[in-house]
Amino acid sequence: xxxxxxxxxxDYSGNNHVLNVDGNNxxxxxxxxxxxxxxxANIGTHGVTINVWYYAKGGGSPGGQGPLVTIxxxxxxxxxxxxxxxxxxxxxxxxxxxxxxxxxPGSGFQQRNTRVTSTTVPTxxxxxITYVFTDADQYNWKIYLNGVQQALNACGFTTACGTSTTSxxxxxxxxxxxxxxxxIAGTDYIDSGYIGDIGxxxxxxSASAIASLHSVATAAPNTNGVDLLSPNVYxxxxxxxxxxxxxxxxxxxxxxxxxxxxxxxxxxxxDTRYTATMTNMASNDIVTSSLWG
Amino acid sequence: xxxxxxxxxxxxxxxxDQVRGTKDTIRYNVAKDKFLVKHEGNKPTFLNSxxxxxxxxxxxxxxTESNGWFVRSxxxxxxx
Numbered sequence: 001x002x003x004x005x006x007x008x009x010x011d012y013s014g015n016n017h018v019l020n021v022d023g024n025n026x027x028x029x030x031x032x033x034x035x036x037x038x039x040x041a042n043i044g045t046h047g048v049t050i051n052v053w054y055y056a057k058g059g060g061s062p063g064g065q066g067p068l069v070t071i072x073x074x075x076x077x078x079x080x081x082x083x084x085x086x087x088x089x090x091x092x093x094x095x096x097x098x099x100x101x102x103x104x105p106g107s108g109f110q111q112r113n114t115r116v117t118s119t120t121v122p123t124x125x126x127x128x129i130t131y132v133f134t135d136a137d138q139y140n141w142k143i144y145l146n147g148v149q150q151a152l153n154a155c156g157f158t159t160a161c162g163t164s165t166t167s168x169x170x171x172x173x174x175x176x177x178x179x180x181x182x183x184i185a186g187t188d189y190i191d192s193g194y195i196g197d198i199g200x201x202x203x204x205x206s207a208s209a210i211a212s213l214h215s216v217a218t219a220a221p222n223t224n225g226v227d228l229l230s231p232n233v234y235x236x237x238x239x240x241x242x243x244x245x246x247x248x249x250x251x252x253x254x255x256x257x258x259x260x261x262x263x264x265x266x267x268x269x270x271d272t273r274y275t276a277t278m279t280n281m282a283s284n285d286i287v288t289s290s291l292w293g
Numbered sequence: 294x295x296x297x298x299x300x301x302x303x304x305x306x307x308x309x310d311q312v313r314g315t316k317d318t319i320r321y322n323v324a325k326d327k328f329l330v331k332h333e334g335n336k337p338t339f340l341n342s343x344x345x346x347x348x349x350x351x352x353x354x355x356x357t358e359s360n361g362w363f364v365r366s367x368x369x370x371x372x373x
């Protein structure tokens with residue numbers, strides 16, 4: 001714990017703005033985000049959690065799949081694999097990666113650590129997907145769907161979990177993106193749908209904290225969202241103090257914020273924020289949602 | 294929203310404030326001889342020679358590997 005009580009955001013007014021992405025080339029770019037470029041040692045020390053609200057419209061080809069958050073990716077400058085990436089794969093399973101080794105980006109499956117769920121993400125509904133890098137050992141990582149821990153594929157030949165043990169996170173000219181993996185030939189965008197709040201913590205959140213975030217967000221009338229800077233139920237002050245980024249997708253001012261999605265994280269006077277720029281999108285891609293995201 | 298697949302030879306004919314996105318953020322195919330443009334409202338004249346697609350039609354084109362908009366690595370099934 002780093003300090004004193006966190007104050008609820010002065011302008012927090014519930015949370016029902018989300019981004020409408022077309023699945024073809026819409027994404028958000030945060031530029032370089034050095035405070036989020038966690039090394040293997042960082043992850044081993046404090047863990048990392050990435051929480052994403054995503055509503056896949058489905059019905060397309062394939063629908064509901066793609067990268068959600070890429071921390072420190074190539075930003076279109078390379079076809080290699082960089083940084084940390086979480087998303088939904090071609091089989092609609094959830095995946096989490098740390099990529100590269102100590103001196104180079106990942107170019108093959110040995111140069112990364114990864115885990116994939118054996119369950120899938122439903123389309124046509126809001127889902128809260130939570131990726132927990134508990135420590136540097138991928139065998140300890142966890143993935144939650146709507147507050148419930150998911151079974152992960154066993155690590156074997158056809159479901160390799162990677163073997164890199166030498167600082168398997170590599171950042172070079174890093175660009176953090178939401179909804180795009182930043183590769184050239186292997187480029188991939190998140191499929192058509194809505195993206196709601198995204199939070200990143202310098203901590204592996206507990207199962208009870210994650211369940212609290214989901215239950216508070218989905219409690220009637222379902223439009224209030226969760227103030228990630230304010231403890232609630234089992235989401236503790238010690239959790240909130242480790243929040244490192246929080247993109248609210250247009251809240252509280254809706255389309256007036258276009259094309260910038262503010263990073264609303266600010267803890268104990270540390271005000272290093274990474275604004276996301278809506279790319280290939282328009283102001284009317286900030287929409288309201290009945291649940292939230 | 295309408296989508297178009299445009300030849301690279303027309304890159305400098307695009308009036309960027311009439312379409313969504315910028316020259317720096319457009320999506321190219323792997324060969325980089327085509328790129329994606331999208332817009333709302335009336336069709337700009339510089340796109341007159343191109344066919345339009347809906348978002349769903351465009352997604353199908355882009356997500357079919359043989360159409361050349363992405364390449365899966367040999368071990369893609371391990372990565373995703």
